[in-house]
Amino acid sequence: MKLRLHTFGLLLFLIGGLVACNGDSSSEETTQETTEESEEPTTVIIKESSxxxxxxxxxxxxxxxxxxxxxxxxxxxxxxxxxxxxxxxxxxxxxxxxxxxxxxxxxxxxxxxxxxxxxxxxxxxxxxxxxxxxxxxxxxxxxxxxxxxxxxxxxxxxxxx
Ligand code: HEC
CATH class of the missing domain: 1.20.120 (Four Helix Bundle (Hemerythrin (Met), subunit A))
Known part of the structure; x- marks a missing residue:
């Protein structure tokens, strides 16, 4: 079990590494949006690809x-x-x-x-x-x-x- 968890973690790390040049999330943007249905502003995380x-x-x-x-x-x-x-x-x-x-x-x-x-x-x-x-x-x-x-x-x- 311990080993399997470890492998999973490694897999996640590898997948993360494939997505961007470096592992950081500098391309992540947080925007505030108010929809007509709700008065409450909802926070939407947009990860835009260049x-x-x-x-x-x-x-x-x-x-x-x-x-x-x-x-x-x-x-x-x-x-x-x-x-x-x-x-x-x-x-x-x-x-x-x-x-x-x-x-x-x-x-x-x-x-x-x-x-x-x-x-x-x-x-x-x-x-x-x-x-x-x-x-x-x-x-x-x-x-x-x-x-x-x-x-x-x-x-x-x-x-x-
Ligand atoms: C002249 C430089 C250059 C060449 C040639 C190049 N790349 Fe890239 N590649 C980049 C840069 C810079 C990025 C980052 C793009 C960004 O995030 O805006 C990138 C990103 C990527 C990504 C990650 C995309 C993502 O999902 O964020 C993959 C996969 C990739 N390149 C594959 C390739 C393959 C396959 C080739 C050849 C067929 C190739 N690259 C040739 C510069 C290059």
Missing amino acids: ELALLMRQMWDENMELRDRVISGEELVDLSEEYNRIHSANATEPEKITDTYHALADAYLTSMEALMNASEENRVEAFNNMVTTCVNCHRGVSCQGPIPKINRLRIRPTDEA
Whole structure:
């Protein structure tokens, strides 16, 4: 029982770490609202996700699908145009959007292009290189939380058919 509780705690910690760059809740806002039905003001906690956080979640999901296509040898869908928004989307911590960030974003978009142009036999390598550019930015701008999750995208030799 003790062990199970411990595991649960660890799981919660891991999940929490995946949600944001750092574990803090600086994006949490507390607002006072008065509804027509009740005169009493109710306190609503809103946890807003930034445009960039939403784009990142979309990127993770779509890259998971892309990963399946790479493994099964299906045709790849080019998503890089949509991902250009990585340069302009509002971030939770705007101070992280520096020249370094934009350079790392370009490196990522270039690796995405390289994957789209890769020959059949180089696709797995190109895909994993792309994942590395995700991780490089996360290290570079100190957004460590999602790194273990991003690394799950990597294709290992045993994943290949
Ligand atoms: C150029 C830098 C950069 C690149 C490249 C990058 N990220 Fe991110 N990522 C960020 C930043 C900054 C945030 C924090 C966004 C925010 O909270 O506004 C973030 C947040 C995330 C999150 C957490 C989103 C949430 O729920 O709050 C995930 C997951 C993620 N990125 C996955 C990826 C994946 C997968 C890739 C590659 C396909 C990638 N990232 C490439 C900078 C980058």
